[in-house]
Amino acid sequence: MLTNMGQQQYIHTDIKRSSFEDQFFKADVLFDDHLLVWLISGETRIVQADKTYLFGAGDTLLFPRHLLATVINYPKNGLPHQAVAMHLTQARLKNYYHNIELPDKLNPIPQPAFQTFAQHPLLKSCLASLIPYFELKENLPEAIASLKIEEAIHVVRMIAPDIDQALANFAEPGKIGITDFMERNYMFNMPVEKFGYLTGRSLTTFKRDFKKAFQTTPQKWLTQKRLELAHYQIREKNRRPSEVYLETGFENLSHFGYAFKKQFGYAPTESMG
Numbered sequence: 001m002l003t004n005m006g007q008q009q010y011i012h013t014d015i016k017r018s019s020f021e022d023q024f025f026k027a028d029v030l031f032d033d034h035l036l037v038w039l040i041s042g043e044t045r046i047v048q049a050d051k052t053y054l055f056g057a058g059d060t061l062l063f064p065r066h067l068l069a070t071v072i073n074y075p076k077n078g079l080p081h082q083a084v085a086m087h088l089t090q091a092r093l094k095n096y097y098h099n100i101e102l103p104d105k106l107n108p109i110p111q112p113a114f115q116t117f118a119q120h121p122l123l124k125s126c127l128a129s130l131i132p133y134f135e136l137k138e139n140l141p142e143a144i145a146s147l148k149i150e151e152a153i154h155v156v157r158m159i160a161p162d163i164d165q166a167l168a169n170f171a172e173p174g175k176i177g178i179t180d181f182m183e184r185n186y187m188f189n190m191p192v193e194k195f196g197y198l199t200g201r202s203l204t205t206f207k208r209d210f211k212k213a214f215q216t217t218p219q220k221w222l223t224q225k226r227l228e229l230a231h232y233q234i235r236e237k238n239r240r241p242s243e244v245y246l247e248t249g250f251e252n253l254s255h256f257g258y259a260f261k262k263q264f265g266y267a268p269t270e271s272m273g
Helices: 090-097 121-128 131-136 142-159 161-167 178-185 192-198 203-214 218-235 253-264
Strands: 007-012 015-020 025-029 034-041 043-047 052-056 060-063 069-074 081-088 115-118
Touching (some): 007 131, 015 142, 034 043, 034 121, 069 081, 115 142, 121 142, 142 161, 178 192, 178 203, 192 203, 192 218, 203 218, 218 253
Antiparallel strands (some): 007 015, 015 081, 025 069, 034 081, 043 069
16 A cells, blocks of 8 residues: 555666655555665655664665565655665575575574665665666666676675575465464555465465454454554554554545544544543
C-alpha cells in the first residue's frame, strides 16, 4: 500500500533512484530480493513488530528479503527524500557465490534482520558513482551494472564478514508456527497469500491452519487486532487517529474511522483522553 508514489527513476532493472518531494511515502513492504539502499537526503523510518529504525542522509543499509516492515520516508530540511537502491537478486548472488568457498552449512538465520553500514566511505563511493547516470538520464549497460553490483557485494562483505549468512542463503521460508508469527506481524497490511508464504504454507493450508488456531477467518482477526491496537494507542498513549491509522494496517483515515466506530460504538476522536 502506497500513500504517495513520488518518482522512481530506473537506469537498470536492478538500480533505481526514488524521490519524494512532498509530505511522505509510507508502505508495508516485503521484498523478494535483498535491497541495498543509500539515503541521499531526507529521513527514513522503518518499523518492525518489535523495533523501529531511523536513517538519515548519507546512511546505507541492507534491507533483507522476506522481512515484513513498514517504511516511511520523509523530506527533511527543505530537501526531498532521495535514495538510490540496488537490488541484489537471487540470480546475481547465486552467480557471485558460485566460485566462493563457504562453510558446508551456513548458520541458520531465525529471522531476517537489517544490516546498517552508517556512512562507510567505500560503500558511499560505490553508490554515489551511479549518480551521473541518473543525471544524464541514460540507461546503465548490463556490463557496467554487473560490475557495480558486484563491487557493492564485495564492499558489503568486507564491512560485514557475517553477511554471507544472509546473502548466500537461498532457502525459501519453511513451515513455522502460525500463532506466534501472526501475533507479531498482524499490523502489516499484506495480502493473506503473503502471510501464508512467510509461514511456509499455501493459501488454502494457511486459511485452514488459521481457522484451527484462531477459530475465525484471517481477515476478521486482522481487522479486530488492528482496531484493538489503534484503540490502545489513541486511548492510552494519547495519540491522534491521523498518527496511528497507517501504523496499524489501515489504508485511509475514513475507512479506519468507519471500522473503529463500528467496532467500539464511537468515533476515534471521542476516545482520545
